[in-house]
Amino acid sequence: MASVCIYLQIHQPYRVKQYRVFDIGNDPHYFNGAGEGKLNNEWVLRKVAEKSYLPTLRLLSRLLEKHPEFRFSVSVSGVALEQMASAAPEAILLLQKVVATGRVEVLSETYYHSLAFFYSRDEFERQIAMHRAAIKKIFNIKPRVFRNTELSYRNDLAQWAEDAGYDGILAEGWDAVLGWRSPNFVYRPKGTQHIRLLMKNYKLSDDIAFRFSSRDWAGWPLTADVFASWVSAHNGNAETINLFMDFETFGEHQWESTGIFNFLERLPGEILKNPDNDFKTPSEVIASYPIRDEVDVPHVLTWADTDRDLTAWVGNSMQRAAIEGVYALEKRVLASGDESLIASWRKLQTSDHFYYMCTKWFSDGDVHAYFSPYESPYDAFISYSNALSDLRIRLGGG
């Protein structure tokens, strides 16, 4: 028996507009970029909603109706929920509709899609509490499974999640930590007793998320029946096939013209053609399969690029200065009691800001690898550090 366990991540940051040194001290609004541009957050959200959220959620809703066995899970950052509520409220209604079937699990994460765990444990816990409150309010659900920003993970995070009462936690199924083992079983994080670790099958996940439209790839064009046969091939030697990816894979990373929606539409039927396959949510996987072994992850593991670490976010001096700069303000920001200032500070913690400053792929001359609304990592840093300087001034002092 092999269960297909799908988790889709919905997230949209509040991108910092072009914020110049002259704006410091004069403009307390960092995220209200205007015009038809990639720094206009509302414009971006509407565009992504039209291309991805709305059509994909409608399709998933139909698939839930058509296949009573179909299940999946989502995690939606708090900042994505906020922006949807104002720019595309229909997306929230559709999310509520699929979650109400009881077959769509909602996961727990930091409200601001931040890397707070690695910089401030207190702030991390506050953001999780905020997210849990939002999920409770919108979906009337208390999440049982945790996933951290960018699937970042370490032994001590699993230990924290166990202490916080979670049943499970997600991580990248990276060979360097699994060794000869496959990601297709349930594991126990080192140093824990009860919590279960579900690890992404990155080969099968990335076949959809990254390679689907790649004409250089031997598997192109990928059809649902072929993909289902790859899943079925694991039967007898796997208990869970964890397909973890961005929700925006459907319609945004892979455009409709690539055939991604046709693929998704046929996928549940093709998977279920094999009576040994089924779909399970992360909580169902945890309830159904035993722990097979212990996994030790002493250093940070993420689902990013070929390094699977945090270098895409904090690999260069700019990124480190920016993220250390924002967390250095924690005490003063919280002490201010100024709600709007605190919210701005938290929005500046979103991991995407640091990712936009990444110089790793920018060097290769591969423009497509530099997925950013800014012209360069340097431009991203300049707007961010200017906004942060303004925040410092609002706190009183330089």
Place this chain on the structure above:
Amino acid sequence: MFGWEFPPFNSGGLGTACLGLTRALSREGIDITFVLPKKLPHEASHVKIVYADLGGMRARIVNSSLSPYITCSRYGRAYRKDSIYGDDLFSEVSRYAQLGARIASEEQFDIIYAHDWLSFGAGIEAKRVSGKPLIAHIHATEFDRSGGTNVNQEVYDIERAGMEGADSVIAVSQRTKDLIVERYGIPPEKIQVVHNGIDAEDMPTESVSTSRLRSLKDAGYKIVLFLGRITLQKGPDYFVRTAKRVLQYEPNTLFILAGSGDMEHQMMELVAQEGIAGNVLFPGFLRDAERSEAYAIADLFVMPSVSEPFGIVPLESMRAGTPVLISKQSGVSEVVRHALKVDFWDTEDMADKIVSVLRNPALHETLREHGVREVLGITWSRAAEKIKDLIERIQRSFRPS
């Protein structure tokens, strides 16, 4: 090859480019006879020819008063009374063209290669006499030099005739290629883009310590450097206006406007007018050791060119470990990624970026670290390989009529 004087006798990027290219082409196994116009002492006969050994390459020095950045009015002032040279720049260009024909009849060669308009006449004449193919290498056009205004029709005509008469045209950037297609009507398939480069040998090895600058730096001043001809094309006025804006935010900043040119006095006046004379220095034209000292102490190099076909100087700065801010209106911005880029007219954006570099050591460090690494891949060898391929293609297809 009809070329121009090498450093340290050159006055700008053209000589640097000639040196870098000929050196790399020699390494590719191409033998070059380098024809060099040079104003010789009066007692020398006006057709006296001097051979000199120039690193494996034969140089043939021809008595002419041409220099790469000469303009009609400056030529008139300098040479009108000098009987052996032409009365004005254009008659000197045509006199040089006649010398080109004579050289072509005396030398053995397979390809004629001419750098920019002043040598195009010589190139065309050499082609006429020898029947050998001509490559016209465009480092700058009249539109770049004039800043797009007051384009000299005679210069334009010579440029156009040179490119039309050439068998192949090399442009130093895509933006130059686009300009040649649009303004000169040259078919795009005839033009090949070959970006300039920089080699380790191009960097001065020693540096002098100009103690005054060093002491200001030690006193906490940040230094922003402009290095180039002080002329419309290079955008010195945008640099000064930006300096004014930066000083409002970072008063402990010094702006160095290094170079000479027709706008030097105008810039000094502008600086005084803007009330920032205390923060802008005019050290004049810097050579080798002074130049490398300037890079060494600068926190940021700025090239705000209005129209820059390529622009090698930022590469020198990057090699020296000094981050650069360049205008998007430059060819070099096509090959450099680890640089700050602005539109030359957007002094607000320029000021914002300068202040950011001055204030944020992390930004400076990331630009520096990546810039040093990136520039190692932008070499003359890369350019020479492309030119060698082009020469081979031309030779295969060229059938003398």
